[in-house]
Amino acid sequence: MQGAKVAVAMLLSCWVLAGAALAQNKAVKIGVLDDMSGLYADNTGPGDVLSVKLAIADFSGSVLGKPIEMVSADFQNKADVGVGIAKRWYDDENVDLVVGIPNSTVALALVKVAEEKNRIVMPTAAATSELTGKSCGANSIHWIYDTYGQTKTIVNALSKMGGDTWFFITVDYAFGLAVQADATGFIQAAGGKVLGSVKHPLNNPDFSSFLLQAQASKAKGLMLANGGGDIVNGVKQAAEFGLAKQGMRISAPLAQFPDVYSIGLPIAQGLLMSSPFYYDMTPAARAYTDRFTKEMGRPPSFIQAGTYGAVAHYLKAVKAAGTSEAKAVVAQMKTLPINDFMTKDGKVRADGRVIRDMYLMQAKTPAESKGGWDLVKMVATVPGSEAFRPLNEGGCALVANR
Numbered sequence: 001m002q003g004a005k006v007a008v009a010m011l012l013s014c015w016v017l018a019g020a021a022l023a024q025n026k027a028v029k030i031g032v033l034d035d036m037s038g039l040y041a042d043n044t045g046p047g048d049v050l051s052v053k054l055a056i057a058d059f060s061g062s063v064l065g066k067p068i069e070m071v072s073a074d075f076q077n078k079a080d081v082g083v084g085i086a087k088r089w090y091d092d093e094n095v096d097l098v099v100g101i102p103n104s105t106v107a108l109a110l111v112k113v114a115e116e117k118n119r120i121v122m123p124t125a126a127a128t129s130e131l132t133g134k135s136c137g138a139n140s141i142h143w144i145y146d147t148y149g150q151t152k153t154i155v156n157a158l159s160k161m162g163g164d165t166w167f168f169i170t171v172d173y174a175f176g177l178a179v180q181a182d183a184t185g186f187i188q189a190a191g192g193k194v195l196g197s198v199k200h201p202l203n204n205p206d207f208s209s210f211l212l213q214a215q216a217s218k219a220k221g222l223m224l225a226n227g228g229g230d231i232v233n234g235v236k237q238a239a240e241f242g243l244a245k246q247g248m249r250i251s252a253p254l255a256q257f258p259d260v261y262s263i264g265l266p267i268a269q270g271l272l273m274s275s276p277f278y279y280d281m282t283p284a285a286r287a288y289t290d291r292f293t294k295e296m297g298r299p300p301s302f303i304q305a306g307t308y309g310a311v312a313h314y315l316k317a318v319k320a321a322g323t324s325e326a327k328a329v330v331a332q333m334k335t336l337p338i339n340d341f342m343t344k345d346g347k348v349r350a351d352g353r354v355i356r357d358m359y360l361m362q363a364k365t366p367a368e369s370k371g372g373w374d375l376v377k378m379v380a381t382v383p384g385s386e387a388f389r390p391l392n393e394g395g396c397a398l399v400a401n402r
Helices: 002-025 045-058 081-090 104-117 148-162 174-189 206-217 227-241 255-262 285-294 302-321 326-333
Strands: 028-034 066-074 097-100 120-124 167-169 193-200 219-227 249-251 272-275 359-361 376-381
Touching: 028 045, 028 081, 028 302, 045 066, 045 097, 045 285, 045 302, 081 097, 081 104, 097 302, 104 120, 104 174, 120 302, 120 326, 148 174, 148 219, 148 249, 148 272, 148 359, 148 376, 167 174, 167 206, 174 193, 174 219, 193 206, 206 227, 219 227, 227 255, 285 302, 302 326
Parallel strands: 028 066, 028 097, 097 120, 167 193, 167 219, 219 249
Antiparallel strands: 272 359, 359 376
């Protein structure tokens, strides 16, 4: 008798779980996996969450008659935590799309997970160009930027200014290593040399020993192959050592507007940046910036602006496909053109790389700034066809036979 009761209870439990799963399947669900409180939070995290909310609102909260839902989590800049959260979302919470992911190690792992689960991952914050290279995946779209495009824009500009010797201070994980590898290729192609490099741990407070090595190298250019708070600390401490005053050109390909704001223009002035977005570049960009700023209290970083575009494009593709099934949606994303406040006539290539124009920008002097977030000026436009790696050079298996 007791066994029968247990069996009935188990059966009822299965029905409840199945009913819950079916209820969840009636929604299109987006997961924001991000750094909510660490060194990348200013450029991603809460701002990414807001961007996704705004994109959902612009679809009136539903697509194909289904509500659009969002979940978010802080992966604490730990690879195992990030991968574990995404797997749980895919397996237990019926999440259709994961965005954000400001950690290249996590993003590379999730490319494989998304393919196994037949879900979609769009690493809007991860940078490594390997996401559309040998580690590309059929269910992954690399939406905003990558280490190839960022470093090419910076190295080519500085090489024309006489920057033929370089030193790297590199964060020691997949992202930093990709920045250094891609930049080294462009330096060598321009006839330059790398005189040295040093690796540092993530979220590093003290760059003194690394800056002394850079100073001793006598390199003309110092590249900070890191991001977020590490850029802020590195640039501030380089100023304390007087490296720029000694003639060394300092670059940080992954610097964004919140980083420049944190550094301050008296120190950041002249810093070269590569970006696909500036909040005053068009009336549409200004309008989105005003909308975002009203909620966040400051303009979006280019990652946060791009996260809005990624989710909006995904939802358009769901509508066009008539389903949220991953492969059908990815096919539509690769078919539909990209036109929004940040991108004109963009496209998703076969390898998952989004092709859009990039802009070389420079931090203003205090005298040039009108105050507040008037931080940078546009120096040059790099067409998307030139900014990103040629399709046949990445080694992506999705295009191997093309």
